[in-house]
Amino acid sequence: xxxxxxxxxxxxxxxxxxxGQLLSRAGIANVILERQSADYVLGRIxxxxxxxVTVDLMEECGVAQRMHREGLVxxxxxxxFKGQRHRIxxxxxxxxxxxxxxxxxxxxxxxxxxxxxxxxxxxxEVGDSVTLHDFDGASPRVRYRKDGQEHEIACDFIAGCDGFxxxxxxxxxxxxxxxxxxxxxxxWLGLLADVPPVFHELIYANTGRGFALCSMRSPTxxxxxxxxxxxxxxxxWSDAAFWDELRRRLxxxxxxxxVTGPALEKSIAPLRSFxxxxxxxxxxxxxxxxxxxxxxxxxxGLNLATSDVKYLSxxxxxxxxxxxxxxxxxxxxxxxxxxxxxxxxxxxxxxxxHQFPGEGPIAQKLQEAELDYLVNSKAASTAxxxxxxxxxx
Ligand code: RFL
Ligand code: PHB
Numbered sequence: 001x002x003x004x005x006x007x008x009x010x011x012x013x014x015x016x017x018x019x020g021q022l023l024s025r026a027g028i029a030n031v032i033l034e035r036q037s038a039d040y041v042l043g044r045i046x047x048x049x050x051x052x053v054t055v056d057l058m059e060e061c062g063v064a065q066r067m068h069r070e071g072l073v074x075x076x077x078x079x080x081f082k083g084q085r086h087r088i089x090x091x092x093x094x095x096x097x098x099x100x101x102x103x104x105x106x107x108x109x110x111x112x113x114x115x116x117x118x119x120x121x122x123x124x125e126v127g128d129s130v131t132l133h134d135f136d137g138a139s140p141r142v143r144y145r146k147d148g149q150e151h152e153i154a155c156d157f158i159a160g161c162d163g164f165x166x167x168x169x170x171x172x173x174x175x176x177x178x179x180x181x182x183x184x185x186x187x188w189l190g191l192l193a194d195v196p197p198v199f200h201e202l203i204y205a206n207t208g209r210g211f212a213l214c215s216m217r218s219p220t221x222x223x224x225x226x227x228x229x230x231x232x233x234x235x236x237w238s239d240a241a242f243w244d245e246l247r248r249r250l251x252x253x254x255x256x257x258x259v260t261g262p263a264l265e266k267s268i269a270p271l272r273s274f275x276x277x278x279x280x281x282x283x284x285x286x287x288x289x290x291x292x293x294x295x296x297x298x299x300x301g302l303n304l305a306t307s308d309v310k311y312l313s314x315x316x317x318x319x320x321x322x323x324x325x326x327x328x329x330x331x332x333x334x335x336x337x338x339x340x341x342x343x344x345x346x347x348x349x350x351x352x353x354h355q356f357p358g359e360g361p362i363a364q365k366l367q368e369a370e371l372d373y374l375v376n377s378k379a380a381s382t383a384x385x386x387x388x389x390x391x392x393x
Contacts, residue, residue, distance in 0.1 A: 001151055005029045007316060008142040008155040010130055011162035012041055012122055014104060015288030015305040017111035019159055021061040022313035024120055028320055031153055032122040033130055033144055035162070038112060045192055045265050047104040048215050048223055049074075049202070049299035051390030054107075054306040055100050063110040070218065071102035077388065079375060080205040081368055083251055086375035087201070093378075093385035101202075103217045104302055123151075132158055132171040135284035156283065159312065161305075163289040164274070172281045184271035184295060184350065185357050186210070189228045191242050195261040197222045198254050204297075204353055205249050206367055211297075211354045212249035222259075225296075227354050228268065239263045271295035273347050275339060278332040279308075285331060287312050292339050297353060298346035303390055308335045310393060338391060345387040 007023055009016045012034035023030045034041065050058075050071070058064040075098050078085045091098055115122060129145035135158050142153045160168020169177070197216035205212040210227035217223055224246055228237075243260040250258065274293040279286045288305030311334050315327030352367055352374075374380045 001149070002141075002154055003031075003151070004154045005031045006155060006320070007157045007159055008033070008140070008153045009159045009161055010132075010142070010168050011035075011160070011166055011288075011290070012038070012112070012124070013161060013163055013288065013305070014107055014111070014302055015290070015309055016159070016161035017108060017115065018057060018061060018306060018309045019161060019287065019313055020120060020122075021063065021111055021114060022057075022309065023316060024115075024118060025061065026313070026317045026320075028316060030120070032115075032120075033126050033142065034122060034124045035127055035130070037124050038122075042105055042109055042112075045103075045105065045190065045223070045267070047296075047299065047302035048101055048217060049303075050100040050102055050107070051303040051306075052097060052099075053310070053390050053393060054303050057306050057310055058107065058110070061111070061114065063114045066106070066110055067100065067102050070106070071100040072216070072218070073098050073100055074201055076201050078199065078201055078203045079371060080203055080207075080251055080254075081371040085203065085251055085254075086371075088375070088381055088385055088388070090385050090389055093382045094389050097386075097389040099299075099389055101216060107302070128167070130162075130167050132160075132168065132284065135171075136282040138283070140283045157316065158284045160284055160286040160290045161288050161309075164293055166290050168284060168290050169276055169286055172284070176281055178277045180273075180275045180277070182273040182347070184273075184354070185230055186227050186354060187230055187232070187268045187270045188213075188225045188296060189232070189234065189237060189242065189268050190223065190225045190266065191239070191263045192217070192221065192223050192265040193261045193263055194220060195222050195259040196220055198250070198258045203250070203254065206353045206371060207249045208355070208364055209245070209249055212246055214250075214254070229357075230270065232268065234266055234268050237266065239266075242266070269296065271297075271350065273343055275336070275343060277336060279335055280328070280332045285312055285328075287335075291335075292343065294343055294346035295350040296346075297350040298342065298388065300342040300346050304339055304342050307338050307393055311335050338393070341387075341391055349384075
């Protein structure tokens with residue numbers, strides 16, 4: 001069966017759902033195809049920190065009420081090194097800017113609820129059946145299989161919002177895409193637990209035993225991460241072993257205050273820097289993790305997905321409203337300028353905070369010297385703060 005829409009969106013992560021919402025509000029018809037079930041998408045524990053750009057976009061989508069009620073506005077982060085914590089005052093260094101701690105799961109849940117309430121179409125559980133056709137011409141099509149039935153969507157544009165392992169980028173002819181990649185020699189072991197956070201702000205810790213991060217989802221739910229070797233498996237880590245190792249990487253006060261409890265979720269994420277250029281191939285546009293990955297140290301991944309969507313939705317709205325393709329023609333260059341700066345920041349902050357195997361004790365000393373400079377130089381801490389809260393669109 002063939003149906004028609006204006007924009008076919010592949011992927012119902014934050015990028016796809018935000019794009020769908022912004023387009024629908026502008027009267028542009030769209031369908032979202034998602035490999036997994038809605039519950040599976042909501043079960044993935046990922047980002048926790050929203051830049052103002054993302055908060056603003058949630059408002060523009062009309063889905064910001066719960067985020068404003070339950071989200072935690074953070075005015076600082078703590079850098080822990082040589083056993084001591086140092087605060088970075090975000091608004092003081094950036095002319096009043098803050099970040100909001102509100103889980104990606106909740107962002108996704110709010111967007112899914114708004115989409116369902118507006119009666120907009122999301123086709124879940126299409127598995128690996130999606131294929132993209134004719135996006136180098138004027139009439140692209142997307143095919144998929146659902147419940148044993150073949151479907152085809154004829155559309156004006158395809159938005160590839162299907163993450164790093166999605167089908168969209170993989171459908172582009174090899175020579176048409178340049179890929180830049182760095183894989184880091186360690187991963188993050190994350191643990192979610194219903195215990196009060198060790199501190200009311202995030203703690204980023206540089207230690208001789210490796211990086212640690214103390215984050216949260218609410219005043220009663222904590223999210224912690226430990227740098228672990230790449231080859232480590234999550235079942236090698238009992239909850240007790242995790243808490244033990246985290247304690248060792250904290251300062252004495254935090255160690256004392258840490259409240260432990262059973263893990264609700266535990267997983268290992270690899271760290272990668274990746275950019276695909278350009279982000280447009282004819283009538284196929286990539287957005288979010290489909291086009292780029294950052295290591296999570298800078299908390300930029302979800303926020304980059306939202307800035308891509310802001311640029312792409314504006315360009316599509318301009319196309320349908322004014323019949324101008326200027327915005328679409330500039331989309332890739334415009335998005336990549338912001339992406340490369342976030343890639344640089346995330347790479348730099350990862351390098352500053354982690355232990356790199358084989359680099360020897362001088363690396364630790366140099367990191368400590370840079371951190372000492374960073375927290376004592378207004379210029380250096382301003383550079384950190386303005387990147388952390390997010391560069392302007
Ligand atoms: P997603 O969220 O991966 O969504 C893509 C969706 O596409 C679906 N899909 C397909 N659908 C149909 N057909 C196919 N062939 C498909 N292939 C895939 C997938 O099932 C999925 O539902 O990408 P999107 O929307 O671009 O969003 C990107 C963000 O999810 C990601 O950048 C962030 O989670 C990164 N990230 C963080 N970002 C932040 O801004 N702040 C943070 O604090 C932060 N912390 C993190 C993070 C990522 C982490 N991990 C696990 C990688 C912490 C961690 C540990
Ligand atoms: C998180 O809470 O999951 C989180 C917070 C900050 C980061 C990365 C992840 O830099």
